[in-house]
Amino acid sequence: MQHPVPDYLRGVLESIRHLEHGEVAQYIPELAQADPRPLGAAVATVTGRLHSAGDDRTEFTIQSIAKPFAYAAALADRGVETVDRFVGLNPSGEAFNELSLEAESKRPDNAMINAGALATHQLLVGPYAGRQERIDRVVSLMSTLAGRQLSIDHATFESEMNCADRNLALAHMLRSHGILHDRAEDIVAGYVAQCSVRVTVRDLAVMGACLAAGGVHPLTGERVLGSLVTRQVLSVMSASGMYDAAGEWLTDVGIPAKSGVAGGVMGALPGQVGIGVYSPRLDEHGNSVRGMEFFRRLSEDLNLHLMEADPLGATVVRFVRREDDAVRLHLQGVIRFGGAEAVQAALVEISQERPERVVVSFERVDRVTDVGRRMVQEGIRRLREDGLTVDVEDPDQLF
Numbered sequence: 001m002q003h004p005v006p007d008y009l010r011g012v013l014e015s016i017r018h019l020e021h022g023e024v025a026q027y028i029p030e031l032a033q034a035d036p037r038p039l040g041a042a043v044a045t046v047t048g049r050l051h052s053a054g055d056d057r058t059e060f061t062i063q064s065i066a067k068p069f070a071y072a073a074a075l076a077d078r079g080v081e082t083v084d085r086f087v088g089l090n091p092s093g094e095a096f097n098e099l100s101l102e103a104e105s106k107r108p109d110n111a112m113i114n115a116g117a118l119a120t121h122q123l124l125v126g127p128y129a130g131r132q133e134r135i136d137r138v139v140s141l142m143s144t145l146a147g148r149q150l151s152i153d154h155a156t157f158e159s160e161m162n163c164a165d166r167n168l169a170l171a172h173m174l175r176s177h178g179i180l181h182d183r184a185e186d187i188v189a190g191y192v193a194q195c196s197v198r199v200t201v202r203d204l205a206v207m208g209a210c211l212a213a214g215g216v217h218p219l220t221g222e223r224v225l226g227s228l229v230t231r232q233v234l235s236v237m238s239a240s241g242m243y244d245a246a247g248e249w250l251t252d253v254g255i256p257a258k259s260g261v262a263g264g265v266m267g268a269l270p271g272q273v274g275i276g277v278y279s280p281r282l283d284e285h286g287n288s289v290r291g292m293e294f295f296r297r298l299s300e301d302l303n304l305h306l307m308e309a310d311p312l313g314a315t316v317v318r319f320v321r322r323e324d325d326a327v328r329l330h331l332q333g334v335i336r337f338g339g340a341e342a343v344q345a346a347l348v349e350i351s352q353e354r355p356e357r358v359v360v361s362f363e364r365v366d367r368v369t370d371v372g373r374r375m376v377q378e379g380i381r382r383l384r385e386d387g388l389t390v391d392v393e394d395p396d397q398l399f
């Protein structure tokens with residue numbers, strides 16, 4: 001049989017194809033000439049399966065979708081503290097190309113707007129890195145994440161450099177505040193180069209899946225980014241990834257995402273999937289019109305909203321069985337805070353029966369987080385302190 005997901009994706013694309021409002025980006029000549037018709041989408045799971053439909057092999061420039069990856073690289077290269085000194089964490093509420101600086105620190109509001117991305121680009125590699133080293137760093141990280149060597153579209157690069165007045169103005173202002181150190185021209189060139197990297201929706205989906213998997217590459221299993229770095233990137237993406245539409249986006253769609261003015265949108269839903277979509281016509285915020293509609297549809301059809309959670313706690317306790325001399329507590333699934341609290345409650349109840357022996361079985365458990373382990377250990381410690389015998393069955397040594 002054929003996997004149903006590509007068919008589903010095709011259906012969604014067909015249902016949004018009629019949306020023809022919006023315009024291709026006008027302010028970069030090369031993008032203004034782009035064919036507005038292509039439409040493609042891809043979804044990659046954190047377990048490494050990739051599905052796509054429509055114009056899924058068409059290359060386009062990544063533009064601002066490079067920002068979260070440059071931010072990830074800077075966080076990895078310079079550490080959270082250093083990066084936080086130069087780039088803020090709050091939504092700006094203004095357009096992506098505004099000079100949005102925090103009143104006192106003069107830091108750009110966040111790394112998803114141009115001012116923040118210029119500051120982030122300066123931080124790449126190390127204090128003495130040169131223009132080419134910084135570019136190589138971002139391109140190489142994005143290539144690792146995409147699982148193939150990505151390259152720069154020189155025509156788009158030149159085209160944007162010829163009309164980069166606004167980004168140059170931002171860079172000069174940032175330099176006057178001591179946020180940039182190199183020549184404004186070099187930082188802008190590096191930033192524009194990172195924006196000019198060519199990708200497909202399949203690349204975006206895999207790159208997003210890597211963020212969704214906490215920094216572990218879904219296809220190779222290799223850890224590419226630290227889990228705290230990934231968490232910070234996703235947090236800033238959720239707050240600011242869709243620019244001044246970020247609040248509405250988080251409410252309606254609930255998938256951390258980043259858009260680019262060539263028409264790409266990348267999403268990363270923690271623990272589940274990476275999503276890529278491409279359609280060049282943009283709304284007034286610079287977000288792909290069909291791309292946003294695609295995300296709305298997926299979020300609704302597939303229940304992907306970040307804030308839509310199931311009450312997971314109680315399901316960790318599979319059952320409690322009373323035998324002659326023992327009470328057996330069978331656990332299952334993933335034990336995090338919510339589940340571990342339910343285990344502790346079950347242990348409190350069992351302690352009141354004062355059985356000779358308690359057996360806690362992890363046979364059907366998939367995973368125990370650190371906090372889950374500490375909490376279950378504490379429950380068991382208290383049972384033993386009460387004078388009960390507790391045995392743990394843990395064939396896979398998860399506990």
Ligand SMILES: NC(=O)CC[C@H](N)C(=O)O
Pocket residue numbers: 062063064065096097114160167192195259260261262286
């Ligand atoms: N939102 C975007 O994709 C903007 C990227 C573009 N290169 C710029 O700096 O204007």
